[in-house]
Amino acid sequence: MGNAAEARRSVLEDRRAGEGGARTVGLTKVYGSGGTAVRALDGVTVEFPAERFTAIMGPSGAGKSTLMHCVAGLDTATSGRVFVGGTELGGLSDRALTRLRRERVGLVFQAFNLVPALSAADNITLPLTLAGRRPDREWHDLVVRVLGLGNRLRHRPAQLSGGQAQRVALARALVTRPEIVFADEPTGNLDSRTGAEVLAFLRRAVDDLGQTVAMVTHDPVAAARADAVIFLADGRVADVMRHPTAARVLDRVRDLGGRS
Numbered sequence: 001m002g003n004a005a006e007a008r009r010s011v012l013e014d015r016r017a018g019e020g021g022a023r024t025v026g027l028t029k030v031y032g033s034g035g036t037a038v039r040a041l042d043g044v045t046v047e048f049p050a051e052r053f054t055a056i057m058g059p060s061g062a063g064k065s066t067l068m069h070c071v072a073g074l075d076t077a078t079s080g081r082v083f084v085g086g087t088e089l090g091g092l093s094d095r096a097l098t099r100l101r102r103e104r105v106g107l108v109f110q111a112f113n114l115v116p117a118l119s120a121a122d123n124i125t126l127p128l129t130l131a132g133r134r135p136d137r138e139w140h141d142l143v144v145r146v147l148g149l150g151n152r153l154r155h156r157p158a159q160l161s162g163g164q165a166q167r168v169a170l171a172r173a174l175v176t177r178p179e180i181v182f183a184d185e186p187t188g189n190l191d192s193r194t195g196a197e198v199l200a201f202l203r204r205a206v207d208d209l210g211q212t213v214a215m216v217t218h219d220p221v222a223a224a225r226a227d228a229v230i231f232l233a234d235g236r237v238a239d240v241m242r243h244p245t246a247a248r249v250l251d252r253v254r255d256l257g258g259r260s
């Protein structure tokens with residue numbers, strides 16, 4: 001076995017045993033009150049298992065973003081429970097929640113959200129810089145290698161293609177070795193070939209780096225790269241499909257009505 005493979009194995013064996021993933025129990029989120037109240041989530045119990053890739057689909061307004069925001073600690077539940085790894089979010093102080101959000105959850109957005117003035121390398125380590133932490137060099141280098149970014153580190157975002165920019169965003173989400181990475185329509189701004197490449201890297205984050213990924217998408221082909229698809233409709237879980245194929249996902253999306 002080569003040095004690189006050995007390094008990779010030893011880094012992966014370091015994983016915090018028994019941690020990772022996220023889940024909700026009876027998660028309900030109501031925006032507003034009285035006659036104008038909107039029940040965005042209505043008793044959602046779902047699991048994002050550790051070291052798995054899960055897609056979230058559903059018609060517009062089904063509650064996909066709300067679910068992601070509540071599990072990522074960006075929004076608070078009205079009732080029900082949210083766990084990231086072994087930690088229940090409901091019991092955390094604002095300060096602890098901020099820390100959890102920063103260090104134990106990774107976020108990837110459609111619009112990349114890289115800092116234009118910083119190199120790819122500095123963008124990747126930004127979450128650690130903000131937290132006053134030093135990168136775990138071995139893990140950092142492994143992430144950069146698996147995402148194929150070694151020769152792009154000195155580039156600024158404007159000098160990167162869309163697919164490279166999204167890989168930098170993914171590396172930034174992974175560098176803290178979070179319990180879960182949420183990707184919100186990560187291929188929405190990319191052409192289909194580049195989108196497929198980014199999906200392949202999301203898969204590698206799970207298969208080669210042992211990370212946990214949850215992805216909101218409207219695209220059945222993208223969802224088919226996941227291990228399971230959670231379908232939401234009207235704030236509830238309408239279905240969970242394991243081992244999805246694009247054709248089966250498309251059928252289900254049509255059953256649920258409208259654009260997924």
Ligand SMILES: Nc1ncnc2c1ncn2[C@@H]1O[C@H](COP(=O)(O)OP(=O)(O)OP(=O)(O)O)[C@@H](O)[C@H]1O
Nearest residue numbers: 031032038040058059060061062063064065066067
């Ligand atoms: N901050 C808010 N205040 C009031 N209502 C909200 C707020 N955020 C979301 N909603 C409502 O909650 C419901 C679920 O919205 P959410 O954005 O989670 O859906 P979605 O499935 O992500 O939709 P899309 O695919 O269009 O992004 C919608 O009816 C929406 O209008």
